[in-house]
Amino acid sequence: xxxxxxxxxxxxxxxxxxxxxxxxxxxxxxxxxxxxxxxxxxxxxxxxxxxxxxxxxxxxxxxxxxxxxxxxxxxxxxxxxxxxxxxxxxxxxxxxxxxxxxxxxxxxxxxxxxxxxxxxxxxxxxxxxxxxxxxxxxxxxxxxxxxxxxxxxxxxxxxxxxxxxxxxxxxxxxxxxxxxxxxxxxxxxxxxxxxxxxxxxxxxxxxxxxxxxxxxxxxxxxxxxxxxxxxxxxxxxxxxxxxxxxxxxxxxxxxxxxxxxxxxxxxxxxxxxxxxxxxxxxxxxxxxxxxxxxxxxxxxxxxxxxxxxxxxxxxxxxxxxxxxxxxxxxxxxxxxxxxxxxxxxxxxxxxxxxxxxxxxxxxxxxxxxxxxxxxxxxxxxxxxxxxxxxxxxxxxxxxxxxxxxxxxxxxxxxxxxxxxxxxxxxxxxxxxxxxxxxxxxxxxxxxxxxxxxxxxxxxxxxxxxx
Amino acid sequence: xxxxxxxxxxxxxxxxxxxxxxxxxxxxxxxxxxxxxxxxxxxxxxxxxxxxxxxxxxxxxxxxxxxxxxxxxxxxxxxxxxxxxxxxxxxxxxxxxxxxxxxxxxxxx
Numbered sequence: 134x135x136x137x138x139x140x141x142x143x144x145x146x147x148x149x150x151x152x153x154x155x156x157x158x159x160x161x162x163x164x165x166x167x168x169x170x171x172x173x174x175x176x177x178x179x180x181x182x183x184x185x186x187x188x189x190x191x192x193x194x195x196x197x198x199x200x201x202x203x204x205x206x207x208x209x210x211x212x213x214x215x216x217x218x219x220x221x222x223x224x225x226x227x228x229x230x231x232x233x234x235x236x237x238x239x240x241x242x243x244x245x246x247x248x249x250x251x252x253x254x255x256x257x258x259x260x261x262x263x264x265x266x267x268x269x270x271x272x273x274x275x276x277x278x279x280x281x282x283x284x285x286x287x288x289x290x291x292x293x294x295x296x297x298x299x300x301x302x303x304x305x306x307x308x309x310x311x312x313x314x315x316x317x318x319x320x321x322x323x324x325x326x327x328x329x330x331x332x333x334x335x336x337x338x339x340x341x342x343x344x345x346x347x348x349x350x351x352x353x354x355x356x357x358x359x360x361x362x363x364x365x366x367x368x369x370x371x372x373x374x375x376x377x378x379x380x381x382x383x384x385x386x387x388x389x390x391x392x393x394x395x396x397x398x399x400x401x402x403x404x405x406x407x408x409x410x411x412x413x414x415x416x417x418x419x420x421x422x423x424x425x426x427x428x429x430x431x432x433x434x435x436x437x438x439x440x441x442x443x444x445x446x447x448x449x450x451x452x453x454x455x456x457x458x459x460x461x462x463x464x465x466x467x468x469x470x471x472x473x474x475x476x477x478x479x480x481x482x483x484x485x486x487x488x489x490x491x492x493x494x495x496x497x498x499x500x501x502x503x504x505x506x507x508x509x510x511x512x513x514x515x516x517x518x519x520x521x522x523x524x525x526x527x528x529x530x531x532x533x534x535x536x537x538x539x540x541x542x543x544x545x546x547x548x549x550x551x552x553x554x555x556x557x558x559x560x561x562x563x564x565x566x567x568x569x570x571x572x573x574x575x576x577x578x579x580x581x582x583x584x585x586x587x588x589x590x591x592x593x594x595x596x597x598x599x
Numbered sequence: 600x601x602x603x604x605x606x607x608x609x610x611x612x613x614x615x616x617x618x619x620x621x622x623x624x625x626x627x628x629x630x631x632x633x634x635x636x637x638x639x640x641x642x643x644x645x646x647x648x649x650x651x652x653x654x655x656x657x658x659x660x661x662x663x664x665x666x667x668x669x670x671x672x673x674x675x676x677x678x679x680x681x682x683x684x685x686x687x688x689x690x691x692x693x694x695x696x697x698x699x700x701x702x703x704x705x706x707x708x
Contacts, residue, residue, distance in 0.1 A: 147658075154652050155629055162636040164701040171695045172653055178687055183660040191665030200664060200677040204684025211685065212692035219643060219693070226650040226690060229682040232657040236682075240663045247669065254616070353646060356653055365619055367659050374626040375655035378600060381630030382649045386642060476639065483642025487697050495704035500650040501639055532704055 139187050146184030147371040153177030158382070164496055181371060193219050216491050220480040222375050224277035224349055227356045230379075231269025231333075233528070234359035238262040239326065239364055246317055255366060256316035260309030262362035263322075264302075264329045269355040271333030276348055279337070280480060286342040296338060301332045316336075336402065344478075347390040347401045349481050354383025359518055386482045395528075395538035414526020421557070424575040426587035429516075429551050432464035432575075433588070434595060436513035438507060439463055442473045442542050443485055446554075447581055453492035455585035456518060458493060462592035472498055473505040473515075473542045475523035481571075506543050516545045517552040517568075519581050525566045550574045553584050644697045651690025657683035 153173045160170030174245050191197070214222050238259045240406055245251035278284035305328040308321040357380025364372030390397060424432075433439060440462070447453060459490075463470045472494065480487035485497050509515065517524055524544040527534040544550050545568050552569055554576060568574055637645050660683055663676030 135666060149682060150655075151626075154655075155633060157648065157652070158630070158633040158637070158645070161641055161648060162633070162638060164638070164703075167644065167698045167701070168695060170648065173692055174648055174694075175691050178651070178654065178657075180692075181655060181658050182661070185661050188662060188665075192667045193665060196664045196667075196673055196677045197661050197680055200660075200680035201684045204681040207681070208685040208688025208690075209692065211689035214693075214698065216697070219647070219697075222689065222693065223643075223646055223650060224685050226647070226653075229686050230650070230653040230656065233660055233686075234678040236675040237656065237659045237663060240672040240679075243675075244663075244668055244672050310684050349646070353636050353649065357649070359654055360656055361623060361658060363659055364623075365616075368619070369659065370619070372655060373623050375625035377623055378630040379653045380651045381627045382634045382645060382685060385631065385634045386646065389639075413629050423612040473663065474639070476621075482646060483639060483644070486640045487643045487700065490697070490700040490702070493700075493702065496630075496640055496701045497704050499640060509674070519690040543628065581619060 136189065137355055139189060145189050146180040149204075150177040150181040150184070151371055151374040151431055152182070154238060154378055156349070156379060157491050163321055181311050200208055215381055218281070219487065220345065220349060220484060221280040223351065223481060224273045226273075227349070227352045228273035228277065230356035231266045231273060231352075231359055233266070234356075234363050235270055235326070235329070237264030237363055237365060238266060239322075241347060242319075242322055246319060249317070251316040253313045253316055257313040258362055258365045259580065260312050260325055262359055262366055264305055264309065264332075265355055265362055265459040266358035267326060267329035268333035268336065268406075271330050272328055272337050272355075272516055273333075273352050275337035276345065276352060277360055277419060279342065280345060281341075281421070288341040289338045294335075298332065298335050298403075298404040301328050301335060305329055305332065305595025334344050340401070343477075344394075344401050345480050346477050346482055347387055347394065347396075347486070350383050350387035350390050351398070351402070352383070354380045354387060356377060357381070357383055389476055393540060394536075397541065411521045421570050421576050422574070423579050424551065426577065426579075426584055428455055429548060429577055430588050430591035430595065432514055432549065432551065433459070433468070433516075434466065434592065436463075436468055437516075438508070438512045439468055439470045439545075440473050440509065440515045440547065441470065441511045442475075442517045442520045442524055442544055443478060443489065444475075444517060444518065445479050445485075446521070446525065448479070448485075448519070449487050450519060450581035452518060452585050453488055453598075455582050455589055457492040457494055458491075458589035459516075459592065460498070461584055470498060471500050471505060471508070473502065473509075473544075474499050475502050475520070478523060502540065502542055508544075509543045509546045512547040513549065515547040516551045517544055517550065517554075518585070519553070521554075525570055527565075527567055527572075531567075545573070546567060548573065551577055553577045553579070553581050609669065629648045640701070641698075644694045647690050647694045647697070651687050654685075654687035654690060657687065 156175045157170045157174035291570040308325045311321045421581030526545045528536045528539040528541045660679030
């Protein structure tokens with residue numbers, strides 16, 4: 134093939150790939166077309182790889198094939214993890230994206246300084262790429278470790294932490310500026326690599342489990358931005374486009390997550406949430422009313438409208454399928470059952486929806502917070518399963534509460550609220566929940582899975598009796 | 600105006616820096632528009648799909664691994680290919696696996 138034709142084929146396939154990526158995200162907007170989105174994405178990626186393999190510069194395909202085989206071998210098991218582990222998988226994926234960007238930047242810097250073809254502009258962009266790439270790499274590994282609970286999930290803080298972090302990033306940025314003035318100064322480059330790797334770890338240390346949905350989203354946008362920087366380094370528009378799509382998606386998700394917790398970006402990254410809360414937890418114990426599974430069964434049976442508020446505790450107890458049993462029993466009786474999904478329920482954006490979808494709950498029954506809040510005053514029974522902070526009314530009125538201002542699901546406004554809980558221990562954020570001592574709240578103490586199983590059994594039994 | 604020349608001088612392979620910035624700006628804008636329309640129901644699959652798309656770093660890694668300009672660059676490129684391929688394979692597969700679970704309510708009897 135002649136060179137001009139190859140060049141055109143490559144560019145053509147890149148443009149098609151970029152278009153397919155956009156359609157891929159577009160089709161993801163609704164569950165009905167979403168799977169088509171995956172196909173478009175696969176086609177786009179296939180074209181992009183095809184266009185790249187045509188490059189005449191490729192001297193040897195062997196290492197490409199070996200590396201791609203290794204990647205596939207790691208990728209397949211990673212795609213089969215349980216759905217509770219999807220947040221960790223996602224964090225690992227951000228780490229791989231960051232690693233690829235960092236390594237490509239490093240390789241290019243070495244090659245271009247080797248033949249002295251590096252320009253001040255290129256070295257500046259490489260510095261940005263490498264900083265973003267490597268900090269995403271170690272930061273995401275830390276996040277994955279915390280999500281997997283291989284690392285302590287509590288925020289780890291020390292005095293002057295923010296100054297240390299800013300100093301690390303500042304020195305890395307100064308070295309980057311130094312490289313613009315003298316691109317051949319490789320020690321500066323080495324310092325950038327080391328500092329970015331350290332900065333990624335330091336950035337995630339003070340972040341607690343409750344902030345993981347936001348942090349994962351922020352890391353997502355960093356991974357995207359590092360791909361954009363790579364595109365600038367290599368003059369590759371496809372990298373810029375795909376990276377920008379990834380980056381803007383991460384940014385939107387982070388904004389949604391921040392809004393859902395009423396926090397700002399800086400507050401999430403430098404606020405060490407969960408620290409303040411510990412001191413607060415030691416309040417006086419208020420009287421609570423407790424109920425049995427049979428009581429709850431009777432209450433549910435006589436309701437016309439039931440809303441379930443699931444939290445991550447439900448997934449920890451593996452109670453999704455019991456929830457589904459209760460849902461089936463109630464639906465069979467013509468009772469309207471909906472699920473109230475808080476944006477930060479679960480450990481990553483949208484996590485709760487996936488967990489419930491896996492338990493075969495139809496997606497029409499999954500309702501967003503703002504929509505369900507309108508219906509709650511007319512709801513007979515709200516069943517809180519493993520959710521805590523997202524139903525704490527203190528967020529509305531208690532200015533001293535660490536969760537003050539966070540939008541919540543108004544479970545307390547329903548006619549009756551039943552909360553299933555192991556004990557009265559405060560939740561993830563370590564805050565007391567006044568919902569449990571409210572007049573219209575009944576507590577059902579016990580393991581969520583066991584309790585829901587009992588309710589489902591009682592419902593089945595009484596169904597037969599009719 | 601001199602700006603265009605600055606751009607040309609800045610990048611080696613001919614694409615103007617300003618063109619690249621324009622592409623970046625437009626893609627970010629398009630990204631915002633399409634992602635804002637994604638139902639909250641599907642935000643987890645959205646993130647795993649963009650993970651897969653970020654595997655696009657493979658186009659850069661493949662060249663570095665295949666050019667064999669130096670041992671170090673080939674090794675770095677090879678690792679980058681493996682990392683990107685992991686993202687592509689696991690990202691697309693898990694997105695599809697999750698999307699298959701989203702079912703509509705069965706029609707009422």
